[in-house]
Amino acid sequence: xxxxxxxxxxxxxxxxxxxxxxxxxxxxxxxxxxxxNVEPIVDxxxxxxxxxxxxxxxxxxxxxxxxxxxxxxxxxxxxxxxDA
Amino acid sequence: xxxxxxLASPVAGxxxxxxxxxxxxxxxxxxxxxxxxxxxxxxxxxxxTGCRExxxxxxxxxxxxxxxxxxxxxxxxxxxxxxxxxxxxRVVEGTAGxxxxxxxxxxxxxxxxxxxxxxxxxxxxASRRAVFRGRTGPLLGPLxxxxxxxxxxxxxxxxxxxxxxxxxxxxPGVGAVRRxxxxxxTDATVAGGRTRAVGAADALRQEAAGGLxxxxxxxxxxxxxxxxxxxxxxxxxxxxxxPIAV
Numbered sequence: 492x493x494x495x496x497x498x499x500x501x502x503x504x505x506x507x508x509x510x511x512x513x514x515x516x517x518x519x520x521x522x523x524x525x526x527x528n529v530e531p532i533v534d535x536x537x538x539x540x541x542x543x544x545x546x547x548x549x550x551x552x553x554x555x556x557x558x559x560x561x562x563x564x565x566x567x568x569x570x571x572x573x574d575a
Numbered sequence: 576x577x578x579x580x581x582l583a584s585p586v587a588g589x590x591x592x593x594x595x596x597x598x599x600x601x602x603x604x605x606x607x608x609x610x611x612x613x614x615x616x617x618x619x620x621x622x623x624t625g626c627r628e629x630x631x632x633x634x635x636x637x638x639x640x641x642x643x644x645x646x647x648x649x650x651x652x653x654x655x656x657x658x659x660x661x662x663x664x665r666v667v668e669g670t671a672g673x674x675x676x677x678x679x680x681x682x683x684x685x686x687x688x689x690x691x692x693x694x695x696x697x698x699x700x701a702s703r704r705a706v707f708r709g710r711t712g713p714l715l716g717p718l719x720x721x722x723x724x725x726x727x728x729x730x731x732x733x734x735x736x737x738x739x740x741x742x743x744x745x746x747p748g749v750g751a752v753r754r755x756x757x758x759x760x761t762d763a764t765v766a767g768g769r770t771r772a773v774g775a776a777d778a779l780r781q782e783a784a785g786g787l788x789x790x791x792x793x794x795x796x797x798x799x800x801x802x803x804x805x806x807x808x809x810x811x812x813x814x815x816x817x818p819i820a821v
Contacts, residue, residue, distance in 0.1 A: 518590070518639040519646065521670030526632060528665060530580035533788045535661035535679045536617050537731030 585661035586673050587681055587784035588640025589647045589776065592656045594685075600725045603656060603680065614729040617677045630667045630674045637667060637674030644776035646671055656726075657737070658683035659783045680730060681783040682805065684737040685723045735805055737812075772811035779804040 592603040592612065603612040612618050622629040622636035630637030640660050641647050647657065664676030727734040782804045789797035 518641060518672060520639060520641065520667075520672030520674060523632065524668045524670060526665065526667050527581045527586070528578055529582045529584075529586055529663040529675070531585045531661070531663050531787070532583045533791045534617075535585050535663065535681065535787060537615055 584787060585663040585681075585784050586640075586666055586668075586675065587659050587661055587780045588642060588673055589644045589657065589780065590640045590660050591647055592658065592680075594656050594722070600729050601722055603683075603726075603730070606655065612678075612680070615731055617679045620674075620676050620678075628665055629676060630665060632667065635674075637676065638662065638678040639672060639674045640678070641672040642777075642780075643671065643773055644780075645773045656683055656685055659780050661784060661787070680732050681787070682779070682801070683726060683730070683732060683734040685726060685734055686737050733801070733805075735809070737809065772808065775804070775808040775811040779808050 591606055593606055595602045595604040595611065597611075599614075602614075604610065605612070610618075618638060620629040620637045622631075622634060624634060624636070626634050626636055638660075640662055644657070658680050659682045660678050660680045662673050662675035662678050666673050666675040723734045723736055779801075782801050786794075786797040786800055790801065
């Protein structure tokens with residue numbers, strides 16, 4: 492009869508034997524050191540990336556300058572009495 | 576606004592799975608609870624206590640993996656599929672492992688070549704307990720090349736055969752393996768730390784994660800480096816390695 496050694500541990504501690512509540516298993520990862528934000532440049536899941544398909548990004552728009560016609564030409568605000 | 580990432584390659588760690596199956600083939604399952612690792616889909620951690628973004632610092636939720644293959648051995652209660660898994664997203668780093676928000680296996684090792692009675696029964700029992708709790712369904716037969724090939728095709732990761740007599744860490748109850756395990760412990764004491772097998776496992780773990788992008792881009796050298804790391808690990812796990820020719 493095989494018994495998982497962690498089954499006898501009901502309590503968990505941050506630095507000792509910790510439990511994987513997601514999976515219900517126990518694994519000792521030691522004392523917690525830090526939290527990392529890991530964003531792999533490629534998806535670890537096979538077929539997660541599609542090299543033959545371009546990324547779905549919006550078409551490049553011309554730089555919004557006053558003379559390119561893509562932006563409204565700025566107008567000088569009318570001076571008010573408070574500016575005087 | 577999201578925070579800047581700390582790492583651009585996944586963290587890799589060692590862990591174990593039991594082997595179940597569904598209608599489409601073999602399935603990796605977490606050892607104690609029926610959490611199936613779906614093929615070609617990242618596993619995402621959830622927290623029953625309500626953490627919004629598991630894993631959190633003060634909770635114990637998340638998907639676990641150990642830094643050392645040796646550390647995994649203490650948590651094996653039955654023959655199991657061992658492998659290296661990628662961890663990413665929010666990752667809580669410990670001194671001996673990690674727990675993360677997302678995971679997917681990188682390299683798997685399936686025990687093969689064991690015809691002794693009891694070992695496969697234990698595997699089937701553990702899988703049944705994990706996967707088919709409250710359900711009915713057939714279990715896979717003896718582990719072998721068929722299972723290895725099926726796992727590889729289904730999960731899209733390299734799956735290697737691990738001869739049962741090489742499982743120095745994973746089957747402490749087997750006589751030959753018990754001797755190998757004792758020898759490894761002795762080596763560790765003499766060396767004052769890591770054994771050769773643990774070092775090879777560490778190299779494989781780092782290559783599996785660090786070379787992921789290159790392998791995905793078709794870099795043959797990166798694939799060769801991973802294969803070499805696997806061969807070195809299997810050689811280091813061999814109970815009676817041949818003497819090194821000088």
